[in-house]
Amino acid sequence: MSVDYDTLTKDDAARCAELEALLFGGDDPWPARAFRAELDAGHTHYAAARADGKLVGYAGIARLGRREPFEYEIHTIGVDPEYQGRGIGRRLLNDLLAVAGNGTVFLEVRTDNEPAITLYESVGFVRAGLRKRYYRASGADAYTMRRDPP
Numbered sequence: 268m269s270v271d272y273d274t275l276t277k278d279d280a281a282r283c284a285e286l287e288a289l290l291f292g293g294d295d296p297w298p299a300r301a302f303r304a305e306l307d308a309g310h311t312h313y314a315a316a317r318a319d320g321k322l323v324g325y326a327g328i329a330r331l332g333r334r335e336p337f338e339y340e341i342h343t344i345g346v347d348p349e350y351q352g353r354g355i356g357r358r359l360l361n362d363l364l365a366v367a368g369n370g371t372v373f374l375e376v377r378t379d380n381e382p383a384i385t386l387y388e389s390v391g392f393v394r395a396g397l398r399k400r401y402y403r404a405s406g407a408d409a410y411t412m413r414r415d416p417p
């Protein structure tokens with residue numbers, strides 16, 4: 268299987284929403300308009316993974332603040348379940364971290380999301396805090412994770 272990596276466009280928004288519903292069904296998955304708004308925001312970067320003629324993964328990061336030194340926040344990362352476990356998530360995450368360069372990066376992740384936590388820890392994220400009932404729809408807790416510049 269060959270996977271191509273490039274940037275997300277507004278034409279991908281509907282497919283992103285489809286994947287979101289699949290991956291985050293119980294946790295307020297983003298609709299297509301949320302992806303379009305993110306891509307319009309100007310301070311965001313969204314990476315895409317494509318295989319077999321379709322979008323199979325996406326990931327986005329936002330720059331925080333107006334002045335250097337900038338901090339960054341990972342907004343989302345998802346891989347089509349049929350394509351998970353093949354290195355796509357790691358590659359997308361590395362793409363976001365390259366955008367952040369020497370900036371500190373934050374993210375929130377469900378405390379029971381072992382695959383994602385393992386991935387984040389493997390690239391230097393540490394648990395920085397616990398946000399109770401962060402996910403409103405399910406009431407699930409989240410860790411805030413933080414990665415300082417290597």
Ligand SMILES: CC(C)(COP(=O)(O)OP(=O)(O)OC[C@H]1O[C@@H](n2cnc3c(N)ncnc32)[C@H](O)[C@@H]1OP(=O)(O)O)[C@@H](O)C(=O)NCCC(=O)NCCS
Binds near residue numbers: 347
């Ligand atoms: C998290 C996610 C993006 C990982 O994508 P992926 O393409 O399957 O990940 P990769 O194949 O690149 O694996 C990268 C690392 O993730 C970790 N990982 C992946 N699947 C795992 C599993 N089932 N259990 C434990 N760790 C796992 C491993 O550390 C792995 O590294 P390794 O292959 O060197 O051991 C994917 O599981 C996903 O889309 N999950 C649903 C959406 C989600 O939870 N997003 C994160 C929200 S904060």
